[in-house]
Amino acid sequence: MAAYKMSDDDMEYSDTDYDDYYGNDYEGDMDHMVPMKNDPEYFDVACLTDTEVERLLNESVEQLSNSIQVTPSLAKLLLHMYNWNQVEIVAGYRQDCHRILASAHVKPPQSTTAKDPGGENEGEIICPVCLGTIAPEAVGQLTCGHKFCKDCWSMNFEVQITQGISTGIECMANNCQVLAPEDFVVPLLKRPVFKEKYQQYAFSDYVRSHPQLRFCPGPNCNIVVQAKECRAKRVICTACKTQFCFKCGGSYHAPTDCETIKRWLTKCADDSETANYISAHTKDCPKCHLCIEKNGGCNHMQCWKCKYDFCWMCLGCWKTHGSEYYECSRYKENPNIAHESAHAQAREALKKYLHYYERWENHSKSLKLEEETLAKIRARTQNKVMAGTGTWIDWQYLLDAAALLARCRYTLQNTYPFAYYLESGPRKDLFEYQQAQLEAEIENLSWKIERAEMTDRGDLENQMDVVEKRRTTLLTDFLQV
Amino acid sequence: MANIAIQRIKREFKEVIKSDEAQKCAINVELVGDDYRELRGEIAGPPDTPYEGATFQLEIKVPETYPFNPPKVKFVTKIWHPNISSVTGAICLDILKDQWAAAMTLRTVLLSLQALLAAAEPDDPQDAVVAKQFKENHSLFLQTAQYWSHVHAGVPKGNSEFAKKVRCLQDMGVGEHQALVALSSCNWDVDRAIEQLFS
Ligand SMILES: [Zn+2]
Ligand SMILES: [Zn+2]
Ligand SMILES: [Zn+2]
Ligand SMILES: [Zn+2]
Ligand SMILES: [Zn+2]
Ligand SMILES: [Zn+2]
Numbered sequence: 084m085a086a087y088k089m090s091d092d093d094m095e096y097s098d099t100d101y102d103d104y105y106g107n108d109y110e111g112d113m114d115h116m117v118p119m120k121n122d123p124e125y126f127d128v129a130c131l132t133d134t135e136v137e138r139l140l141n142e143s144v145e146q147l148s149n150s151i152q153v154t155p156s157l158a159k160l161l162l163h164m165y166n167w168n169q170v171e172i173v174a175g176y177r178q179d180c181h182r183i184l185a186s187a188h189v190k191p192p193q194s195t196t197a198k199d200p201g202g203e204n205e206g207e208i209i210c211p212v213c214l215g216t217i218a219p220e221a222v223g224q225l226t227c228g229h230k231f232c233k234d235c236w237s238m239n240f241e242v243q244i245t246q247g248i249s250t251g252i253e254c255m256a257n258n259c260q261v262l263a264p265e266d267f268v269v270p271l272l273k274r275p276v277f278k279e280k281y282q283q284y285a286f287s288d289y290v291r292s293h294p295q296l297r298f299c300p301g302p303n304c305n306i307v308v309q310a311k312e313c314r315a316k317r318v319i320c321t322a323c324k325t326q327f328c329f330k331c332g333g334s335y336h337a338p339t340d341c342e343t344i345k346r347w348l349t350k351c352a353d354d355s356e357t358a359n360y361i362s363a364h365t366k367d368c369p370k371c372h373l374c375i376e377k378n379g380g381c382n383h384m385q386c387w388k389c390k391y392d393f394c395w396m397c398l399g400c401w402k403t404h405g406s407e408y409y410e411c412s413r414y415k416e417n418p419n420i421a422h423e424s425a426h427a428q429a430r431e432a433l434k435k436y437l438h439y440y441e442r443w444e445n446h447s448k449s450l451k452l453e454e455e456t457l458a459k460i461r462a463r464t465q466n467k468v469m470a471g472t473g474t475w476i477d478w479q480y481l482l483d484a485a486a487l488l489a490r491c492r493y494t495l496q497n498t499y500p501f502a503y504y505l506e507s508g509p510r511k512d513l514f515e516y517q518q519a520q521l522e523a524e525i526e527n528l529s530w531k532i533e534r535a536e537m538t539d540r541g542d543l544e545n546q547m548d549v550v551e552k553r554r555t556t557l558l559t560d561f562l563q564v
Numbered sequence: 565m566a567n568i569a570i571q572r573i574k575r576e577f578k579e580v581i582k583s584d585e586a587q588k589c590a591i592n593v594e595l596v597g598d599d600y601r602e603l604r605g606e607i608a609g610p611p612d613t614p615y616e617g618a619t620f621q622l623e624i625k626v627p628e629t630y631p632f633n634p635p636k637v638k639f640v641t642k643i644w645h646p647n648i649s650s651v652t653g654a655i656c657l658d659i660l661k662d663q664w665a666a667a668m669t670l671r672t673v674l675l676s677l678q679a680l681l682a683a684a685e686p687d688d689p690q691d692a693v694v695a696k697q698f699k700e701n702h703s704l705f706l707q708t709a710q711y712w713s714h715v716h717a718g719v720p721k722g723n724s725e726f727a728k729k730v731r732c733l734q735d736m737g738v739g740e741h742q743a744l745v746a747l748s749s750c751n752w753d754v755d756r757a758i759e760q761l762f763s
Binding site: 211212213214229231235238239242243253254255256257258259 | 575629631666668
């Protein structure tokens with residue numbers, strides 16, 4: 084591992100921290116694939132099914148219902164309106180129960196409660212919606228006391244549910260915002276299809292209002308992820324394996340934060356035409372000008388004719404990408420740009436964006452190509468096992484290496500939007516230094532995996548350690564979510 | 565159309581016609597066709613507003629799901645108001661959207677629209693250009709709204725300066741309403757209006 088030691092002592096980086104990232108359990112091979120508590124990406128989540136979520140929500144409902152003595156249905160509405168913050172509800176309720184109930188639209192503000200007609204009780208009640216007279220047993224009213232016939236309530240509910248509204252259904256009176264709780268709505272729904280739809284929409288509303296819960300964004304996946312804190316951390320759905328950011332629900336984007344990645348993706352979409360020309364799959368060898376096609380993920384290219392080693396991104400000599408200060412990922416800004424014309428500044432801005440975009444896009448392509456490499460490794464391993472050359476266990480390290488490579492390149496890809504928006508200064512210098520180190524080691528790993536049969540197993544495993552170490556260091560220093 | 569919708573509209577139609585406000589010619593409603601699906605509403609511009617003396621025609625379409633969903637209402641008469649599109653007549657008013665309640669009636673709607681003419685909400689605009697003028701150059705907004713009432717909604721008198729500017733653009737072959745829109749959106753700056761029209 085000495086070969087990968089840092090050459091620059093000024094950098095705030097210590098190799099001795101390394102073992103701490105994995106705790107004391109570190110024993111080699113597979114352990115580094117399992118995130119431990121000291122891992123900067125560690126995030127404690129649980130993947131729940133509908134039934135489990137239902138149970139979790141009902142527990143909260145029951146607790147609140149018992150502690151402040153309201154019906155479970157009203158408790159559920161209160162929790163939904165207060166983003167499931169039981170502590171706040173109970174405290175507020177003890178202070179001024181009416182204010183809490185009114186602000187959650189569970190009950191009307193005191194002054195506007197419909198007056199009970201009292202003496203009019205003998206007279207007939209007219210439903211203000213259908214204008215028919217209502218028999219006493221057919222009257223339906225919420226806590227506000229506004230009376231409507233049950234048929235009108237039913238019809239209203241069906242119309243609202245058809246429009247996707249469930250927890251938000253209000254009283255039908257003018258300027259009355261009292262909400263209809265579940266135990267009022269459901270019994271009045273005549274057709275089972277509406278009951279089902281209502282439950283389904285209400286369930287989504289409850290999950291969306293719950294700060295600890297997120298729907299898995301995977302296609303057709305019904306898993307709900309639970310985390311104790313709402314942070315921009317990685318979640319891997321146990322059911323469909325989709326990876327996403329818990330906070331924003333988008334693709335995972337460490338070390339970039341949610342806002343920055345959103346800005347970046349919007350920018351890329353807006354500028355897609357400008358950036359389109361980059362998608363070349365072939366480039367000329369910088370030495371002998373032979374046309375070289377890129378068919379693997381590795382950006383360390385070797386011309387098959389003249390054997391020149393070069394970098395696919397910058398077409399520079401690969402040797403300068405190794406241990407020496409690596410310049411390929413860094414964008415060199417023009418220091419005099421502020422004094423240049425507006426036109427020159429616009430050109431410079433575009434150049435800067437394209438530098439980062441090209442690398443972002445290139446690593447995304449490499450990820451796809453490396454997936455193909457993984458498929459090939461699998462097929463070859465299968466053949467070897469069939470031919471009796473070793474067992475699956477003997478070759479497992481290759482699959483592990485490919486998985487690790489994907490994970491590291493994914494992080495590397497997401498360092499580019501981070502760097503693009505990072506202001507110049509010592510922090511950016513440190514970031515770009517670590518990014519460069521990570522990039523160089525990733526390409527070394529990719530190179531070795533593509534030539535796995537020629538690479539010594541110990542050498543490959545060393546390389547894996549180094550790459551993961553670089554990644555963890557970068558995330559420890561810069562992942563602030 | 566559902567039974568309840570027809571019953572309600574019949575009843576609300578009568579309610580409007582017999583109302584005090586209708587007696588004072590402040591609001592009115594007429595049937596369009598004979599199936600109660602569409603009505604023509606009318607509201608008078610409220611006093612002490614740039615709409616005073618004007619009469620505004622409204623298109624009212626009754627949905628199948630009435631009264632559980634609001635009627636679809638828009639201005640037929642052109643009007644200069646932050647919450648009403650000067651182009652399409654579309655209205656931004658909460659009771660016509662999510663604050664609708666099944667117990668509300670056509671009368672409530674007409675009276676609410678009249679109230680909207682008296683108290684605009686420029687922070688929740690339907691027409692951004694009008695809203696900007698309302699906030700940044702209020703006196704010019706009042707004059708413009710009054711001039712629109714004159715041109716489109718039957719108010720006898722209108723600003724003669726504005727009339728001259730409109731005619732100036734009409735002489736260049738621009739239609740009257742098109743000229744009015746361009747000038748109103750450019751704070752009555754003729755050069756800017758011309759630039760907007762011919763670029
Ligand atoms: Zn009724
Ligand atoms: Zn009510
Ligand atoms: Zn999933
Ligand atoms: Zn995020
Ligand atoms: Zn070559
Ligand atoms: Zn390079």
